[in-house]
Amino acid sequence: MTTTRIAIAGLGAIGRTLAARIARGTIPGTVLTAVAARDEAKAKAWLAAEGIDVPIVALADFPAHADLAVECAPAAIIEEICTPMLTAGKKVMVLSCGALLPRPHLMELAKTHGGQIIVPTGALLGLDAVTAAAEGTIHSVRMITRKPPKGLVGAPYLVEKGLDMDAVKEPTLIFSGTAREAAKGFPANVNVAVALSLAGIGPDRTTIDIWADPTVTRNCHAIEVDSDSAKLSLAIENIPSENPKTGRITALSVIAALRKLNAPVRVGT
Ligand SMILES: NC(=O)C1=CN([C@@H]2O[C@H](COP(=O)(O)OP(=O)(O)OC[C@H]3O[C@@H](n4cnc5c(N)ncnc54)[C@H](O)[C@@H]3O)[C@@H](O)[C@H]2O)C=CC1
Numbered sequence: 060m061t062t063t064r065i066a067i068a069g070l071g072a073i074g075r076t077l078a079a080r081i082a083r084g085t086i087p088g089t090v091l092t093a094v095a096a097r098d099e100a101k102a103k104a105w106l107a108a109e110g111i112d113v114p115i116v117a118l119a120d121f122p123a124h125a126d127l128a129v130e131c132a133p134a135a136i137i138e139e140i141c142t143p144m145l146t147a148g149k150k151v152m153v154l155s156c157g158a159l160l161p162r163p164h165l166m167e168l169a170k171t172h173g174g175q176i177i178v179p180t181g182a183l184l185g186l187d188a189v190t191a192a193a194e195g196t197i198h199s200v201r202m203i204t205r206k207p208p209k210g211l212v213g214a215p216y217l218v219e220k221g222l223d224m225d226a227v228k229e230p231t232l233i234f235s236g237t238a239r240e241a242a243k244g245f246p247a248n249v250n251v252a253v254a255l256s257l258a259g260i261g262p263d264r265t266t267i268d269i270w271a272d273p274t275v276t277r278n279c280h281a282i283e284v285d286s287d288s289a290k291l292s293l294a295i296e297n298i299p300s301e302n303p304k305t306g307r308i309t310a311l312s313v314i315a316a317l318r319k320l321n322a323p324v325r326v327g328t
């Protein structure tokens with residue numbers, strides 16, 4: 060079996076789950092060869108406590124260590140992670156996929172050097188069926204997201220509009236627009252809408268309503284797709300991880316995607 064050397068950028072809610080699983084050897088065909096962290100001392104202590112023996116390296120040095128980097132860091136540093144790997148013709152699995160929209164040059168870089176940007180299903184569902192439907196004609200894609208107000212705190216859109224999530228006492232529609240606009244206003248909250256748009260009809264035709272809803276404890280996403288091959292009605296209720304903005308299933312989606320890389324049997328598109 061081929062072995063893919065993996066580097067992880069960001070040891071937060073997603074990165075730590077992922078690092079522990081790969082290092083334990085539970086994903087055949089993968090080996091953890093490097094990590095990058097903002098706080099090196101904290102990362103070193105965590106790696107030691109977990110018994111993970113892997114170097115902490117600069118993002119620029121990832122290509123020397125890995126075939127594939129998993130980006131699970133703040134959206135703002137996507138360039139620092141993707142540029143060296145893609146220039147070296149390597150692969151990057153991107154969780155902060157909303158940050159790809161204003162940076163089409165990263166996709167060009169992948170094309171020019173024979174690298175690849177992989178956007179996993181992440182905290183969503185149904186991208187298999189949406190990509191299949193996109194091979195025919197999709198008429199519309201609509202998403203409705205409901206999150207507990209604390210899962211939205213800090214979003215630039217809320218800051219700009221002066222919306223206080225502590226003051227929300229009943230379900231409140233706080234945003235309605237395209238996936239592209241949502242990615243700008245909520246870069247750490249609705250990467251899922253961008254993944255959906257990239258699978259289907261693009262960020263300017265995919266629409267999303269975002270509700271701050273104190274009656275829910277999970278991050279809930281509902282999707283309606285109308286196409287010439289199928290009508291899809293999908294829903295997922297994500298249990299938040301230690302990061303209230305991020306569903307627990309996100310790291311598991313990355314693990315499932317990594318397992319498929321070199322598996323002798325591969326299920327799903
Ligand atoms: N595509 C999807 O379905 C989903 C995407 N996400 C996105 O994935 C990303 C990661 O999410 P979480 O793990 O929950 O975030 P997190 O905030 O728990 O972890 C991010 C980590 O990156 C580290 N970091 C910051 N600057 C760094 C640097 N220069 N180099 C290396 N590490 C650095 C931080 O110290 C932190 O440990 C976020 O952008 C989030 O919005 C989250 C959930 C679903």
Ligand SMILES: O=C([O-])CC(=O)C(=O)O
Pocket residue numbers: 182246247248249250251252278279297304305306307309
């Ligand atoms: O976990 C979720 O429900 C979705 C999320 O944070 C994102 O799309 O960035």
